[in-house]
Structure formats: C-alpha cells, structure tokens
Amino acid sequence: MGAEFIGVRHHSPACARLVRARIRELRPAHVLVEGPVDMNDRLGELLLGHTLPIAVFSYLRGEHGSQLSWSPLCDYSPEWVALTEGTAVGARVRFIDLPAWHSAFADRDNRYADGALRYGEVVDRLCREFTVDNADTLWDHMVEVHGDDGLAERLAAYFDLLRGDTSVSAADDDRERYMAAWVRAAVADAGDRPVVVVTGGLHRPALVKLVAAGGGTDWPAVPSPPPGSEGASYLVPYSNQRLDAFTGYQSGMPSPEYYQRLWEDGPEAAAQGLVQSVADRLRARNQPVSTADLIAARTQAGGLAALRGHAHPARTDVLDALVSALVSDGLDQRLPWTTEGTMAPGGHPAVVQMVAALTGDRTGRLHPDTPLPPLLAAVDAELVDLGLDTGGAVRIDLTDPRGLARSSFLHRLRVLGIPGATRTAGPTGGADPTAREEWELRRTDRWLPALIEAAAHGATLPDAAAAALRRRVLGRGTGVGELAGVLFDAALCGVDALAADLGERIADAVATATDLGGVGAALATTLGLWRHDRLLGTAGSPALAAVVDTATTRVLWLAEGTHGAGPADVPRLLALAAVRDAVRHAPTVVTAAVEDVIGVAQRIATRADVPADLAGAGLGLSWSLGAPGPVRLPPTPARLGDFLAGLFALAREEVLAEDAVLGLLDERVGDLDDEEFLIALPALRQAFAFFPPAEREAIAHGLLARRGLRRSARSLLRTTTDPVLAAEAAALETRVDALLAREGLLRGTP
Structure with a gap:
C-alpha cells in the first residue's frame, strides 16, 4: 500500500487524534516517527510507564565541550501517540531522524524547534486573512477547535502551502534525505501492508517527493559519534514550565x-x-x-x-x-x-x-527502572560517603579535611547548576579569611533531570564540574572579570588538574582584553588566590602567578591609554588598586619594575586629557609605591570629587598620615561658593566613601581641631538630614538673598 505521510505540529492534540485514528484504522506494518534514531534499540525504555512530560536528552561530548539537545514528549505529542499506538497494534515502531548530537543539529538545542518558517510570509498572509495575531492563534482557529472531519486534508494543504518548493536549510536537507531512506526501506519491507510516517509538517512535502523519486531500499545505518567524542541519549523528566512558549520553548504549542x-x-x-x-x-x-x-x-x-x-x-x-x-x-x-x-x-x-x-505545574516522572547515566550513581555514593544524604542545613569547617571534601562536592553541584545545592555563607574571594561555609541542601523536582543533563559533561562529578567550567571559559561573551570568577570556582571545586589549563586561558584572555575594570577584577581575584588561599591549595600557584603578571601589565597599559572626561569609575580605580597590591605583595611574580610602574602612574597623574579620577589614582599609585608628588587639586568643582576618589582609592593611608593634604583639601572646599559646592558634593561623598567609618571620624576630628572647635567628631557623621538636600537648601537661600538684595528688599540695603 505504500506510505501514508502525516505532517503534524509538535504537541498538537488535533494532530495526535489524527495519528491515533489512522494507526488504529490502518494497523500498519511500520510506524516511523521523527525522533533520534540512536534510541531505536532502547524504545522499550519509553514504554516503561512514565508520567509525562519527559524528553529524550542527547549529548555529544568532545574536546571542545558538549552539544546538548532535548526531544520533549507529552501525552498529546503526535510522536508519543505514534509510538504507543503503533506498539499497541503490533507495528514495528522506529525513530528515523538523525541523532541529536549530529552536526545537522549543531545550531539548535531542541529537535522540534524547526518552525522558523511558521513566521514567514505565508503565515503572515494567513494571519491577515483570518484577522488573528500570530501563528499560535491561527493554528487554533484552523485546527484545534474544529472537528476532525477533513483534518488530514486541511493539514496537508496547510503544510504544502507553508513549505512550498523551498529548502528549510542544508542541515534539514540532510535530515530529510536520511528519513526518506528509512521510509523507502520500510515500504519495501512491508509488502502490501501500509507504513505510517509521522513527522513535523514542514518535512512532509519534502519526504513525499524524496520517497516518490526512488532510491535504495536497505535499512540506513545509525551514525556513530565523530572520533574522539562520546554521544549518548537518556530520558529525563520534563515539565510544563519548560514546554511553554511563554517561558522560552520555541516549538510546538504554547500553554x-x-x-x-x-x-x-x-x-x-x-x-x-x-x-x-x-x-x-x-x-x-x-x-x-x-x-x-x-x-x-x-x-x-x-x-x-x-x-x-x-x-x-x-x-x-x-x-x-x-x-x-x-x-x-x-x-x-x-x-x-x-x-x-x-x-x-x-x-x-x-x-x-x-x-x-x-x-500549569505538571512535572514528569521517570519509571524507577529507567536507565540513568553513571554520574547519578556516583553522586548518590558521594552523598552517603560524605554524610550529606539526609539534606537540610549543612555547616562546614574548611580547615577540616572532611569539611573541605564536603565543600568541594557541594561546589561541584553548584557549578553544574543542580537545583537544591545553595550556599548561604562562605568565602567570596582568595583574600577572604572566612573558613566556614553554610549550605542548604535539598532535592527539588529539578534535581534528577539536572543531574542527568549534567552527565553530558562527564561520568564523575569532578570531571563534569571541570568540563562545565571549561565551557564557561570558552563561552561567547564571557568577560575577563567573569573568567577570574571561573578560576575561583575551580579552586572551590578542588579541581586541581584544571588550574594550569584555566590559568593559561585566562592569561591569554587578559593579554588582549580592553575592559580595564574587568582586567582589574581578574587581577584582584587571582592575586587573592595566589597570596592567601592555602585552604583551597592555590597559594603560590605558578598558573595563577602568570595571570597576575599579565594582568598587572595590561591594567597599566589600558589605564595609560584612557582619555576623556566623565564621572569616577570605581572598577577602574579598583583595577589600579589591584596593581598596587600586586607590586607590593607579589614582587617575585610581577616582571614590571617598580620604577616603571611609578613612571606610568606619574604620567597618568600629570596628563591634561586624563579623566579626573584616573589622574587622582595615578598620583595615589605613585604615592603608595613610595614616590609622593605634589598634590595639585583640580580648579573646577566638577572634577574635584572625582580626583579625590582616585586619590583616596589608591593612597588612603598616605592621605591620613599627611596633615598637609587634609589642610589643602579643607582650604579648597572652603573656597567653594554654594553653587560650586552643590556641584562638587555628590562626587565628594563618593570619594570619602573609600574611608571606613573610623577613619572618617579621624578626618572630622582633624577638621574640628583646625578650627579650634571642641565638638564630637562622630556627631558630624550622623546628620539627620540628607547632606545633598541641606546643600541645595543653602544654595536656594543664597539665591533668594541675592534676589532680595538686588530688588532692595533685604534689610539693611539702601
């Protein structure tokens, strides 16, 4: 009888009813379904008795990372109905599409997200014709709320019109040729019995033509993963939340x-x-x-x-x-x-x-006999071995070897994105002296699927965490500051073999980075790990030393090349502070001579086209490294606060030790009129924020002493009124007085 092609929209109840009716009526010899062909030997796993929705999760793991893909199935997916109904009538059921890890799926993470043409010119014309807003509403209007009479003909006409004579893509051409080979083989094997073919509607017109054109009738071979890589597929629980177009699912039905x-x-x-x-x-x-x-x-x-x-x-x-x-x-x-x-x-x-x-909140459940990746057994064994299998609140002492092992285990879960492993307290950087962590560990509905999906990165937790971290390093758009965070995560995970690899990658990224603040963040993080982190085993690491040296040079180069104006930029000030700390505390690592660093700092401080905050930071860097220069405050109020922010960020202690600097600053601020003070005030407040409360109190005490006043310095720091509001009020009073004087209305004016 040949093949009957049923083109469907994924997750459509109407299409599922059509598939069920035709299979029951025809009782075909073969039912061929768009799905990953590498699962054919394991179709029995799909029929174990799961609670849907579930998905076939596939991955390809190679030298350059992992490629991931999902093929979701729910009760009303036509593919699921074809599988279950075909099995029920005794048909031989097979998936006929390329494996999800195949290069044809390189640019997509969902097998059924093949509906880009739905939004093309044909759909736009139909939406205008039927006065509906979009393809989903159009589909409901044409298919879902109508009876099933003539449904097959309506669907065929719709998908023929939608596809026309066009090719979806070169990758889809490969898929369609492969699926057509399966159809020809099934038709030849079926003799005078029918074959039912269930695929996405966009593939149906092409498959009809390809099969009619003839060709070989041997059963196609199942592709193998490329050499040096590993591919596999597993079932995972899915959820309505992940299926819904309103939350990002790009194929099939919303809602x-x-x-x-x-x-x-x-x-x-x-x-x-x-x-x-x-x-x-x-x-x-x-x-x-x-x-x-x-x-x-x-x-x-x-x-x-x-x-x-x-x-x-x-x-x-x-x-x-x-x-x-x-x-x-x-x-x-x-x-x-x-x-x-x-x-x-x-x-x-x-x-x-x-x-x-x-x-809805429907969540799938796998049957207990479902095969799972080895990573899950490894995680369960570690949970028991580390005494974490009961979950709940976990308190960890990082100075205890067992505590450090528990911490590394939990951090590996965290970097893999396993829901339920949440750290609520702990060290935030290599220089953080905190030696205790607090965690909340509980198994959520997403625990199992997340672990199955994490198996794409490795069969053991350390391997999987290392691969996930490498993926972050190689990810598009990963900033150099974020790369340093990856390095800190690697230390927390205890992935020793990763340190040199990551260090080299981050050093290469730093050497070409253009984000001054990001390079500074990388330098600060890496320097902290190199100097202090004996608990995590990174102190003195040669890989980290290379990053410290490269980042120090890059920050100086970027800072000297920065021109223009603008408000104080705290990240770039912290970048220069990180250079100061590297030169002070890692002299055996930093190849730039102190004299050269001071030279760069002094050029930055004295150039006219440098932003005010960088000029102040240049002076502060030079001063903090033992080469004080004359303090020349900017003449304009708008630049004063920004200049001081840079100075204070780099040489706070030196400023406090020099009474002359505070005296000069006192005189400069005292010379400002009300309008100028109002302009300078926001930046001044930001600048003095670099001093901790005790040091701000010491400055206030010095200012009172200069004026011979005996008042509480602390009281000056605890105003009940917003200082900006008070300054604006004072400026307003000055303008009012000037206006009254001009009009001769001020008391005492002639």
Missing part, C-alpha cells in the same frame, strides 16, 4: 496545561477549566473574583467564539473574555498571547495568573 485538558476532555471542558483555574489562582492570591465575573467571562467567551466562527471557545476566546471581565485598568504592554516570544516582566497580575494557569 501546555490548556492543551492537556483539550486532549483529555475536549474544547468545551478545556475552556471551562481554564476559566476556573484562573479564578482559583487569583483567589488564592487574595485577588477578588466574583461569581458575576466568571459568568461574564464565560458569556463573553461564547460570544467571541461565535463571532470568530469557532464551534467551541478557543484558547484566545477565553483569555480575551477573562481580560474583559477581570481587568478594569489600563495595560502597559500587549497581552502575551497576541505576540510571539516569552512573556515580558511587569505584566498585569491577572494576566500573569492567566498565563500561569495556561502553563
């Missing part, structure tokens, strides 16, 4: 809970259930929903359905009616079901609950 009800109970019950679910969620959050509101919503939904030509209220009919009945104030953004993509933050509370009701 999975609504379509689950549509699949189970039909359109009328799905519409009524959606209204009740929204009302329940709003009432649970103390948002008023009256019986009259619900009656109005149901009535309007029925009216909208009739107006739009729907036999039963569709999803958007119900949602539009709910908005009309429950939202009385204006909306700041478009309703999410009228646009494409994820829901924007800040939506109306009622609309947020509508979307939540559409999504």
Whole structure:
C-alpha cells in the first residue's frame, strides 16, 4: 500500500487524534516517527510507564565541550501517540531522524524547534486573512477547535502551502534525505501492508517527493559519534514550565496545561477549566473574583467564539473574555498571547495568573527502572560517603579535611547548576579569611533531570564540574572579570588538574582584553588566590602567578591609554588598586619594575586629557609605591570629587598620615561658593566613601581641631538630614538673598 505521510505540529492534540485514528484504522506494518534514531534499540525504555512530560536528552561530548539537545514528549505529542499506538497494534515502531548530537543539529538545542518558517510570509498572509495575531492563534482557529472531519486534508494543504518548493536549510536537507531512506526501506519491507510516517509538517512535502523519486531500499545505518567524542541519549523528566512558549520553548504549542485538558476532555471542558483555574489562582492570591465575573467571562467567551466562527471557545476566546471581565485598568504592554516570544516582566497580575494557569505545574516522572547515566550513581555514593544524604542545613569547617571534601562536592553541584545545592555563607574571594561555609541542601523536582543533563559533561562529578567550567571559559561573551570568577570556582571545586589549563586561558584572555575594570577584577581575584588561599591549595600557584603578571601589565597599559572626561569609575580605580597590591605583595611574580610602574602612574597623574579620577589614582599609585608628588587639586568643582576618589582609592593611608593634604583639601572646599559646592558634593561623598567609618571620624576630628572647635567628631557623621538636600537648601537661600538684595528688599540695603 505504500506510505501514508502525516505532517503534524509538535504537541498538537488535533494532530495526535489524527495519528491515533489512522494507526488504529490502518494497523500498519511500520510506524516511523521523527525522533533520534540512536534510541531505536532502547524504545522499550519509553514504554516503561512514565508520567509525562519527559524528553529524550542527547549529548555529544568532545574536546571542545558538549552539544546538548532535548526531544520533549507529552501525552498529546503526535510522536508519543505514534509510538504507543503503533506498539499497541503490533507495528514495528522506529525513530528515523538523525541523532541529536549530529552536526545537522549543531545550531539548535531542541529537535522540534524547526518552525522558523511558521513566521514567514505565508503565515503572515494567513494571519491577515483570518484577522488573528500570530501563528499560535491561527493554528487554533484552523485546527484545534474544529472537528476532525477533513483534518488530514486541511493539514496537508496547510503544510504544502507553508513549505512550498523551498529548502528549510542544508542541515534539514540532510535530515530529510536520511528519513526518506528509512521510509523507502520500510515500504519495501512491508509488502502490501501500509507504513505510517509521522513527522513535523514542514518535512512532509519534502519526504513525499524524496520517497516518490526512488532510491535504495536497505535499512540506513545509525551514525556513530565523530572520533574522539562520546554521544549518548537518556530520558529525563520534563515539565510544563519548560514546554511553554511563554517561558522560552520555541516549538510546538504554547500553554501546555490548556492543551492537556483539550486532549483529555475536549474544547468545551478545556475552556471551562481554564476559566476556573484562573479564578482559583487569583483567589488564592487574595485577588477578588466574583461569581458575576466568571459568568461574564464565560458569556463573553461564547460570544467571541461565535463571532470568530469557532464551534467551541478557543484558547484566545477565553483569555480575551477573562481580560474583559477581570481587568478594569489600563495595560502597559500587549497581552502575551497576541505576540510571539516569552512573556515580558511587569505584566498585569491577572494576566500573569492567566498565563500561569495556561502553563500549569505538571512535572514528569521517570519509571524507577529507567536507565540513568553513571554520574547519578556516583553522586548518590558521594552523598552517603560524605554524610550529606539526609539534606537540610549543612555547616562546614574548611580547615577540616572532611569539611573541605564536603565543600568541594557541594561546589561541584553548584557549578553544574543542580537545583537544591545553595550556599548561604562562605568565602567570596582568595583574600577572604572566612573558613566556614553554610549550605542548604535539598532535592527539588529539578534535581534528577539536572543531574542527568549534567552527565553530558562527564561520568564523575569532578570531571563534569571541570568540563562545565571549561565551557564557561570558552563561552561567547564571557568577560575577563567573569573568567577570574571561573578560576575561583575551580579552586572551590578542588579541581586541581584544571588550574594550569584555566590559568593559561585566562592569561591569554587578559593579554588582549580592553575592559580595564574587568582586567582589574581578574587581577584582584587571582592575586587573592595566589597570596592567601592555602585552604583551597592555590597559594603560590605558578598558573595563577602568570595571570597576575599579565594582568598587572595590561591594567597599566589600558589605564595609560584612557582619555576623556566623565564621572569616577570605581572598577577602574579598583583595577589600579589591584596593581598596587600586586607590586607590593607579589614582587617575585610581577616582571614590571617598580620604577616603571611609578613612571606610568606619574604620567597618568600629570596628563591634561586624563579623566579626573584616573589622574587622582595615578598620583595615589605613585604615592603608595613610595614616590609622593605634589598634590595639585583640580580648579573646577566638577572634577574635584572625582580626583579625590582616585586619590583616596589608591593612597588612603598616605592621605591620613599627611596633615598637609587634609589642610589643602579643607582650604579648597572652603573656597567653594554654594553653587560650586552643590556641584562638587555628590562626587565628594563618593570619594570619602573609600574611608571606613573610623577613619572618617579621624578626618572630622582633624577638621574640628583646625578650627579650634571642641565638638564630637562622630556627631558630624550622623546628620539627620540628607547632606545633598541641606546643600541645595543653602544654595536656594543664597539665591533668594541675592534676589532680595538686588530688588532692595533685604534689610539693611539702601
């Protein structure tokens, strides 16, 4: 009889009903399904009795990282129905698509995210013709709320029109040729019995032509991973949250809970259930929903359905009616079901609950006999061995070897993104003397799927954590400051073999970085690990020493090349402070001579085109390294505070030790009139923030002494009024006095 091709939209109840009906009617010899062919020998795992949604998770792990992909399945996925119904009628069921780790999937992480053409010219024309907002609403209008009579013909016409004679992509051409080879082999093997082929609708027109054109009829070989790499597939629990287009899922149907009800109970019950679910969620959050509101919503939904030509209220009919009945104030953004993509933050509370009701909280569960990657057994064994299997609050002493082992284990879970391993206290850098950590450990619904997915990085926890850290280093857009954070995470994870590798990569990134603040952050982090972190075993590391040296040189080069104006930039000031600390505390590592560093600092301090904060920092750097120069405060109020911020950031202790500097500053500020002081005040406050409270009190005491006043210095630091507000008031009084004097209204004026 040949092949019957059923083109479907992924996760469509109507398509699932069609697949079920045709398989039951035809009782085919073969049922071929778009899915990863490398799972064919393990299809029995899919039929163990899981609670859906689940997904086939596939990965390819190689020298340059891991490629990950998911093929989600829920109760109303046509692919799932083809698998279960085909098995029930005795057909031989096979997946026929390339493995998810194949190069054809290199640019996607979801097998079923092949719907880019849905948003093309054809869909736009149809949306205009039917007066609907987007492809999802169009699909409901044409397919989901209509009866099943003629559905196969409607779907074929729709997908033929959508695909036309175009090629989706070169990668999809490879996939379609491979799937067509499976179809030809199945047709040849079936004799006079039918073959049912279930694929995404965009592939159907191409497969019909490819099979009709003829070719070989041997069963295709299953591709093997490239040499030097490892690929595998496992089942993972999935959730409605991950399936929903409103939260980022890019294929299939949005609003999975609504379509689950549509699949189970039909359109009328799905519409009524959606209204009740929204009302329940709003009432649970103390948002008023009256019986009259619900009656109005149901009535309007029925009216909208009739107006739009729907036999039963569709999803958007119900949602539009709910908005009309429950939202009385204006909306700041478009309703999410009228646009494409994820829901924007800040939506109306009622609309947020509508979307939540559409999504639902359904979470899949794997059958206990489901094979799992070796990483899970390794993690379970370590949990028991380290006494962490009971979960709860965990307190760790990092000076104790067992405590350090527990810390490394938990940090490995953290860098792999395993939900439920949360650190609430602990050291934040190599120079942080904290030797205790506090954790909260509990298994969430995402624990199991996250660990299965982490197995793509390695079979043991140290290997997986190391691979995940390397992936962060190689990731696009990873800033040089973030790379230093990766290095600190590597130390926390106790991944010893990673240190040299990461050090080399970070040193290479630092040598070409252009972000002065980011390079400074990398230098500060790395210097702290090199100097202090004996607990984590990084103190004195040669790999870290290379980063310290490279970063020191790069900060000086970038700072000297910075021109222009602008407010004080704290990250670049901290970068120069990190250079000061490196020269002081790592002289055996930093190859730049102290004299050369001082030379750069003095050039920065004296050039006219340097930002004020950098000029102050240059003077402070030179001063802190033993070469004080004359302090020349900027003449303009706008630059004064920024200059002092740089000076204080680099030479706070030296400033406190020199009474002459504070005297000069006192005179300079005292010479400012009210308007000038108001201009300088915000930057001055930022500058003095570099002094801790005790040192600010010492400065206040010195200023009182200069004036011969006997008052509490501490009281000057505890004003009840915002200083900026007080300065603005004083400036206003001065302007008022000037105006009165000009008009001869001030007492004592002639």
